[in-house]
Amino acid sequence: MSTIVLEFNELSPALLDRFIAAGHLPNFQRFRDAALVAVTDAEEQAPNLEPWIQWITVHTGLSYAEHGCFKLNDGGTLAAPRIWDLVSRSGRGNWICGSMNAAARPGFLGHFLPDPWATEPTALPPGHFEPYIDLVRAYVHEHSARPEVSAGEFARFGRFMLAHGLSVSSVLAAVRQLAQERRADVKWRRAMILDRLQWDLFRSVHRSARPHFATFFINSTAHFQHFHWREFEPGLFTVQPSEADRRTYGDTVLEGYRNMDRMVGQALGMTGEGDGLVLVTALSQQPMLTHEDDGGRQIFRHRDIDRLLAFAGVAPGWTYAPVMSQQFLLHFESEEAAAAAAGRIEALRLADGRQPMWARRQGPTLDAGCMIEQAPTGDMAVISPATNTGAAFLDLFYPLEALRSGRHHPDGAFWIKGPGIAARRLPGRVSLRAVAPTLADLAGVEGHFAMPSLLAGGELEIAA
Template identity: 40%
Template structure:
């Protein structure tokens, strides 16, 4: 099992009970095929603190082998500036080509013969090779701004992306799916939520195009579509777990959204199985976390999200001076500043917006970083667009809807520390004892025949368990 070429499938937050259910009824034949040839482990996150049980923290722990209390990478986008040695750096320094295709919160690199594509929430136009920036910026914008009808890309942006896709692996099957999806939306037969599966298919096409060319020793592929659907539509899949029930029309429209997401991802897994077989690569499937029903805000009708219509225009109107302003997850934004004074002024300005009862509209988060500030709307209940809001800094009254719009849906799924790890050695063994996500990093190195990590790493390689005799 040493000196293997590894293809790491990072399918964020898929849930083992749902996989088991739909593999058993025949809905997921490719997952079942992968499961049947894998050593199957349940993983546990390296921390159980609710504010640290985030994918951008747990994936960073997986990629570096370091626990959160060692790496302290807390926010999405922080990983790109951290200096811990990760799996791509270690394999690259051993003289081998590597690919990072959208792995979450990872540090960029520009190594000739290798590939880096940033995750959609923190890409900064530094993909490598640089031609991939056309792809990465297009995907990043659509992921971050998918809910914002006021911030669409131009026809020229779509044309540039289409030219790139046609020359970088776009398959006829994916092109047909795109056409069918858009036609279905126009006719009212298909919801826009199904676009996430098309993004996965397109991402596979581009990944496979470069994978065949680069022949990397280690390649990672990250997909978030199912995680997004679970967060949004768990209550439609299982209304019994919630006090706030979806309306009948919503259930009809979204009741199968999560199931459909798993089925679409199963088709992509089948393509990965074929790709790995052609290149004698070992597939390692992992989820980092999983999800469970989220019922914390049922007493107020569930958790809703409000998002700025145009965050750059809003900041300009407020006179906030910052070096950069980027959307991250859902309703949040990351601001970076050239001085502590600019940061302090921005914080005070954002906190000046209140509802009639004095409730602060925008929450800011101070993590001790003099350079950065997270902020987002903290109104988490359903609210009318014409609800008055006061800008106390200027003594003016405006409405919620003049600045913010309500995102579709109510949060329904939240993170669970349990995850899945399947290592496709060719034989099926289900291991009973859970393992730590920190064990993944030394296992990957072991399988590739690379030296064990430094002594400060707490994980232990699972490679010795990857035989029928050892597992038994």
């Protein structure tokens, strides 16, 4: 028996049911109708309700209070075993494709592709995924800015994908995308092209390696919900989108779910009667209505890291690592240098007195980013006490896409299909900490978990 875990970040159980009822997601419906269906409770609230926190709970069975990983890259230092570590201890192989805030510990067996925001974990086998990682990280890290990717890097990526399952349908989808961009504003669809490429890679490695346990993570629909729920359901919001934005982005959320429905259909075809197929979303989203009275929440990202840090008076000797949205990491040679830099970054002030940036230190590393959520009026200046200079805020930072209109919700989807598992829907909610012991049970491996498996109790027989 082998198991595939589809990690579709932040899909909403309520939207899944709604879109299935409307006939939009036939493959999700096939999956749900044959599965044990549960709604998980992340058992956290903001600021501890973040995917990079909840996915560690999914993979280890530990609560946030137990694993203590608060930032996106903290998972690389966590010593607690993940499900794939237990599978490796049993002598069987894994294929971990993009799981968030993950790590491969000594003794790991199989293939490991870290998430594109990771700065610490390395891919396994060493160097194998390098052409893919380099290009994908360039686009994901730089978000809406244009990344610097050379023709040689594109060529390396193309050769890698040709050798790792590039499908005709993905090529045709990319060609259609480029053609449509000449006539309409559809660049948001590029994220779904990346999904297709990663799915091609996943299927190729899965066919050749035949792992006992595999995960496949994608984030595109979570991104669509965060930035385009306003266009998806404008009647919920006070700040209304323009007619142009409604036309451009109104179907974005549904298209994200439809894109994942195609992968679900292919995943059903990849798994036989004796295999397990799982859907986990870790958490979900809901409309963000908390900032409607002040114009909506806007995220800003720095335009040029060298210029920004020079303006703040941060001395040279740092290494920059972009992470997600407005967040980035700075690595210094000493804790003293990091502390000095944090002081200068957090000393920046807008002309109206607001602090525009945070800079949290952990050893010689800073976790930093822009904390402004409403656009400053006019050409308001940022003042740097260290350099005794000023610069217009919008010369240093740029807005990311639309106003933020989706926020996290603790509910998550957890569907389990496998031999001996009766199709039914569990009442109420189950702890997110129950996912890891259930996956271990499905994979036929043993671990020490505080929560029991949802498959425990004797009424289900799970083949190892």
